[in-house]
Amino acid sequence: MKDICINFITHILDTYDSMVQQVLTILAFNCYSQDDTVIGGMYTLTLDIKTIVMPVATTILTIVFLCDLLRYEMKQDVTNWQNLFVVFFKLVIGKAAMDMSFEILDLIYSTAADWITQIGGAQGTLGATAGIIIKNEISGYGTMKCLGLMITSALMFVVIIMCAIIMNVVAYARTFEIMAYTAFSPIPCAFLPMEHSRVTIKFFANFAAVCLQGCFMAFSVKAYSVICTSIISAINSNNSIWNVLYNLVLGSVICLMAIVKSGSWASKMLEGF
Numbered sequence: 001m002k003d004i005c006i007n008f009i010t011h012i013l014d015t016y017d018s019m020v021q022q023v024l025t026i027l028a029f030n031c032y033s034q035d036d037t038v039i040g041g042m043y044t045l046t047l048d049i050k051t052i053v054m055p056v057a058t059t060i061l062t063i064v065f066l067c068d069l070l071r072y073e074m075k076q077d078v079t080n081w082q083n084l085f086v087v088f089f090k091l092v093i094g095k096a097a098m099d100m101s102f103e104i105l106d107l108i109y110s111t112a113a114d115w116i117t118q119i120g121g122a123q124g125t126l127g128a129t130a131g132i133i134i135k136n137e138i139s140g141y142g143t144m145k146c147l148g149l150m151i152t153s154a155l156m157f158v159v160i161i162m163c164a165i166i167m168n169v170v171a172y173a174r175t176f177e178i179m180a181y182t183a184f185s186p187i188p189c190a191f192l193p194m195e196h197s198r199v200t201i202k203f204f205a206n207f208a209a210v211c212l213q214g215c216f217m218a219f220s221v222k223a224y225s226v227i228c229t230s231i232i233s234a235i236n237s238n239n240s241i242w243n244v245l246y247n248l249v250l251g252s253v254i255c256l257m258a259i260v261k262s263g264s265w266a267s268k269m270l271e272g273f
Contacts, residue, residue: 005146005153012157013228016252019164020221024120026171027214028113031178032106042179049183050102057098057186064194065091071195090193097192097200101185105207109178112211119218152245159249163256167221170259174213181207209266216262224255 034043068087097104141149181203188203231247 005150008150009153016160016164023167023171023221027116027218029175046179046183053184054186057190060190061094094193097189098186101189105182108208109211112214115215116218156245156249160252163252166256167259177210205270209270212266213263216265217259220255220258224251227251
């Protein structure tokens with residue numbers, strides 16, 4: 001019974017480890033490559049949507065350009081070659097931003113993905129650490145006590161797995177949001193030449209916030225892994241395994257809340273743009 005109990009708790013933590021690693025893998029997806037085995041098809045779809053929205057973006061850019069010319073015409077400054085140069089220069093910049101929107105977003109995303117990889121690091125040690133420590137802790141447990149521990153662990157398993165599933169959902173939702181931003185990026189870029197318009201700047205700031213959200217999520221997952229290792233290592237006569245299981249569940253819920261809030265944290269950091 002003791003071996004079954006130890007293996008069960010170890011399996012719970014190993015399962016959580018693998019699901020946490022899956023979150024980090026999702027966060028570091030190569031969203032801008034057709035070679036990615038998971039979302040390569042989404043990248044192709046994104047390119048197709050960009051082809052569809054490009055004429056709309058071009059129309060918007062043309063309207064902005066004509067409005068700029070009309071503004072100078074009303075001021076009777078359109079004959080000034082310097083004003084004409086500024087108008088046409090803004091048109092060229094706007095068209096370049098539309099054409100290079102994928103490359104700009106890819107640069108922002110790749111930087112965030114590198115940070116996520118460095119923050120996340122290696123996972124998968126909770127189960128192994130717990131197996132050794134718990135085996136020593138429950139060496140004196142009887143059958144009924146081991147059974148009670150297994151029932152408690154089963155409840156912990158449900159909560160932790162539910163938290164891990166929601167973490168994966170949030171990570172996938174972030175990936176879809178990044179691809180949606182990318183697919184429709186030519187439209188906000190078309191507003192770049194518009195005077196006093198912050199549409200394009202706000203768009204890139206919002207995209208950067210979504211990318212930064214992944215860094216906050218990776219930090220939350222890594223912090224929870226470190227805390228869990230400390231909690232498990234703290235099992236002793238004054239800190240029983242029951243308290244440890246409670247703290248693990250509590251930590252899982254806190255980690256989940258941090259991941260859910262990561263988007264608003266990232267937005268607040270860049271809200272000044």
